[in-house]
Amino acid sequence: MTLLSVENLGVSRRGRPVLQDVSLQVAEGELVGLIGPNGAGKTTLMRAVLGLLPHSGLSSLAQLSPRDRGRRVAWMPQSREIAWPVSVETLVTLGRIxxxxxxxxITEADRSAIDRALARMELQDFRQRQATALSGGEQARVLIARALAQETPLLMTDEPIAGLDPAHQISTMRAFAALAAEGRAVIVSLHDLGLAVRHCSRLIVVDGGRIVADGPPLSVLTPDRLRASFGISAWFQDTDQGPVFQPLEVLG
Structure with a gap:
């Protein structure tokens, strides 16, 4: 089942196109990594798809009412500010609104969703902690848990693993993969190509405001694409512990 359909999406700012002719579909069971250099248009794409920016073209999510959209997609932006000194449990509960x-x-079903979200992000012991007193990485995990508590068919999250320690980067990507395995879908923007290759079922490369590659990780991150979009070389090995992808050098 298709959870997101986008056709010829475009965004302009001050008369200058920053996103052009973007078309894509996302189906149940996919963990889609949205990758590309800084300033490529990844965040703009995600916000436009959600109807948070004026745009041309069509997005199946942008056409929904805010309430219906909140039941179809959970959104975690890059901004991680927690303004109020509430408990972790209270903050995660907001995902049920x-x-x-x-x-x-809230009902017992809501409480169960909150419990599942806290468990996925390994935050059970943080329930009564004040969210604003946590470290930056811990706050990021709490905000991911709030999005997970929405239990929507689609989750969209912008650079969620930035600032997390390696163990929680891996566990977060595993949590996203588990959601996809359950029949939901996740679109995650990230810069760590190694984690993208290891955990995502599909990669979309955005460069210069356009989609320049879309497909399975190893068909997307070819030497030519790495040079053209990222200006790097990389080493890859398919090991008995899964794929290992390591960027190596900046190319002149």
Whole structure:
């Protein structure tokens, strides 16, 4: 089942095109890595798909009402500011708002969703901790848990593993892969090509405001594409512990 359909999407700022002719579909079971150099248009693409930026073309999500969109897709932006000194559990509970009628109290089903989100991000022991007192990496995990608690068919998250330690980078990507294996879909923007190759079922390369490659990781990250879009070389080995991809040198 298709969870997102985008056709000829474009975004302009001050009369200058920053995103052009983007078309893609995302189906159940996919973990899609959105990659590309800084300034390529990844965040713009995600925000436009969600209807958060004026755009041309069509996005199946942007056409929905805000309430319906909140039930179809969970969104975690790059910004990680937590403004209020609430408990971790309270903050994660906010992910259930799209599923509640005005004035409705959370149900046992909501509590179960919150428990699952805390467990996926290994935050069970943090429930009553004040969210604003946590480290930056811990706060990032709490915000991911809030998005997971929405339990939507599609999760979109912009650089969620930036600032996490290696263990939590890996566990977060594994959590996303588990969601895909359950029949949901995840679109994750990231810069770590090694983790992208190891965990994503599909990579989309954005460069210069356009999609320049889309497919399985090893068909996308060819030597020519690495040179053209990232200006690097890399080493790859398919090992008995899975694929290992390591960027090596900056190419002149």
């Amino acid at each position: 799209p599923h509640l009628a005005p004035g409705q109290r």
